[in-house]
Amino acid sequence: MHPGAAIIFFMSAQFLISQVAYLVLRRAPFLRRRISDEGKRRLSFRPMAAAAAVSRDGLKKGIAEFYDESSGIWENIWGDHMHHGFYEADSSATVAGHRAAQVRMVEEALRFAGVSDDPLKKPMRIVDVGCGIGGSSRYLAKKYGSQVQGITLSPVQAKRAQDLTMAEELADKVSFQVADALEQPFPDGQFNLVWSMESGEHMPDKEKFVRELARVAAPGGIIIIVTWCHRDLLPSEEELKPDEINLLNKICKAYYLPKWCSAADYVHIAESLLLQDIKRADWSDNVAPFWPAVIKSALTWGGLTSLLRSGWKTIKGALVMPLMINGYKKGLIKFAIITCRKP
Numbered sequence: 001m002h003p004g005a006a007i008i009f010f011m012s013a014q015f016l017i018s019q020v021a022y023l024v025l026r027r028a029p030f031l032r033r034r035i036s037d038e039g040k041r042r043l044s045f046r047p048m049a050a051a052a053a054v055s056r057d058g059l060k061k062g063i064a065e066f067y068d069e070s071s072g073i074w075e076n077i078w079g080d081h082m083h084h085g086f087y088e089a090d091s092s093a094t095v096a097g098h099r100a101a102q103v104r105m106v107e108e109a110l111r112f113a114g115v116s117d118d119p120l121k122k123p124m125r126i127v128d129v130g131c132g133i134g135g136s137s138r139y140l141a142k143k144y145g146s147q148v149q150g151i152t153l154s155p156v157q158a159k160r161a162q163d164l165t166m167a168e169e170l171a172d173k174v175s176f177q178v179a180d181a182l183e184q185p186f187p188d189g190q191f192n193l194v195w196s197m198e199s200g201e202h203m204p205d206k207e208k209f210v211r212e213l214a215r216v217a218a219p220g221g222i223i224i225i226v227t228w229c230h231r232d233l234l235p236s237e238e239e240l241k242p243d244e245i246n247l248l249n250k251i252c253k254a255y256y257l258p259k260w261c262s263a264a265d266y267v268h269i270a271e272s273l274l275l276q277d278i279k280r281a282d283w284s285d286n287v288a289p290f291w292p293a294v295i296k297s298a299l300t301w302g303g304l305t306s307l308l309r310s311g312w313k314t315i316k317g318a319l320v321m322p323l324m325i326n327g328y329k330k331g332l333i334k335f336a337i338i339t340c341r342k343p
């Protein structure tokens with residue numbers, strides 16, 4: 001199929017399916033009731049109506065299946081870092097520069113958080129929460145010579161992460177398991193560096209998420225959260241505007257995301273947990289070239305054929321990529337880093 005025809009086909013198929021789903025939902029009273037009950041229970045964070053209707057278990061299953069299905073194609077095109085690259089603001093990205101930009105994202109996050117390179121102070125025990133196929137885990141293990149444990153919801157990712165780690169002869173330092181970030185399989189106070197690169201957006205309970213990150217951190221340990229947020233609300237606002245909620249809901253459905261929060265919400269949570277040295281920054285301008293580059297790579301012959309072979313969840317993810325660009329352009333989606341330290 002011609003690439004252009006393929007895209008039109010995918011877009012029409014998605015439109016048709018969304019219309020059918022809409023009609024079914026409108027006509028199913030029991031579903032309407034569930035959504036509105038769920039709505040009443042929502043407390044501290046602003047509503048993402050469609051996302052809130054998904055149960056926790058349903059969400060976890062969706063996330064696991066999404067990454068089981070899509071990680072191979074991502075790795076083939078982009079390598080083992082499954083996160084944005086960090087670019088000079090207003091620069092345009094070259095394909096060759098993407099891998100370097102992704103590594104730079106890791107380095108910039110460490111620098112921003114003030115992680116020390118000093119042999120006596122560098123982090124010797126690290127947890128990678130939402131580790132993908134272990135790009136960050138291996139990078140950090142090599143950089144610091146530390147022990148790293150990664151957790152992911154996707155069995156396919158955990159296996160691939162382990163295989164890549166063995167191939168790099170790092171298996172004595174780095175290991176992976178399938179586990180939930182909201183109930184981490186680690187005792188309290190284990191890790192000098194708690195690392196979460198682009199997994200926070202999947203967490204249905206942001207407060208519990210940060211509490212778990214803090215629980216497993218050793219005293220004095222550094223916590224780094226790099227994540228997608230929505231813009232901070234104005235003092236006069238109770239919630240985002242309806243068209244903003246609508247846009248985020250579409251992204252939520254395709255990427256298995258629950259309700260979003262702002263970077264200010266993360267800061268409030270960290271403050272309420274008495275974490276120290278809380279810092280935040282908005283890196284949205286530094287990641288701006290990323291999604292256009294991902295779309296470009298998907299529109300190559302190799303990208304399109306891989307997409308066709310991958311499955312519907314991956315295709316749905318590809319179809320909403322322009323919405324991410326739109327969200328950034330509107331100032332609605334923010335690429336945020338939040339760092340802090342356990343007392």
Ligand code: SAH
Nearest residue numbers: 082083130131132152153180181197199202
């Ligand atoms: N940090 C990795 C991968 C980012 S993709 C990287 O930068 O390369 C998001 C990751 O978050 C996936 O591995 C997904 O399985 C994981 N994830 C999402 N929700 C999770 C949860 N509740 N518990 C553990 N991992 C989770």
